[in-house]
């Protein structure tokens with residue numbers, strides 16, 4: 457199966473002891489491309505370094521809502537420079553709102569999200585959105601202050617109505633391990649309905665490990681289980697579905 461993991465934090469320190477072996481085993485398992493999102497300046501630097509070391513790894517530059525309290529003008533300029541001049545940086549992300557953990561206060565999260573929307577428009581790159589328990593606030597911001605933005609809703613957890621609106625606005629809907637969990641009945645229904653040309657798959661490694669590996673560290677080879685689950689939901693062959701999601705990943709990140 458040919459796979460594109462469109463969201464994996466393989467620069468995370470949980471991979472420090474075996475990163476090269478882990479990456480090679482993912483390539484051996486059929487993963488051809490991996491997008492490494494940033495969460496702050498340090499992880500953008502380490503993601504970019506990995507993307508420089510491997511032809512089929514790509515990176516995104518952005519500050520996660522958790523870290524938005526530490527976002528500076530220097531970070532903005534650094535991301536902008538990468539976005540304009542570094543060939544392996546293909547998105548602004550991950551950015552958004554997290555009202556579950558509230559690690560940064562909500563006004564700060566919103567301000568930093570809006571600034572990075574502006575950055576993405578400036579440099580003409582897609583965004584990677586993180587949305588946890590903040591559907592309404594994110595949709596309001598995208599409607600009012602995100603005109604001209606487009607990109608990816610990562611680890612989607614909203615309704616089908618919200619997905620429909622996002623698709624009209626130019627977004628791709630990305631599914632991770634939670635779509636495999638047996639109890640995720642409404643999410644499975646959303647995945648069944650998202651049109652094939654707007655669907656992406658990811659692992660969010662090292663988090664969100666799908667069954668049958670729950671409790672263990674996640675890695676990009678597990679993209680396969682997300683592909684297999686959605687293929688069943690859509691009544692398709694798994695290889696055929698994986699190939700479509702793979703092409704979507706190449707298209708959204710502008711990979712030739």
Ligand SMILES: [Zn+2]
Nearest residue numbers: 463493550660
């Ligand atoms: Zn992430």
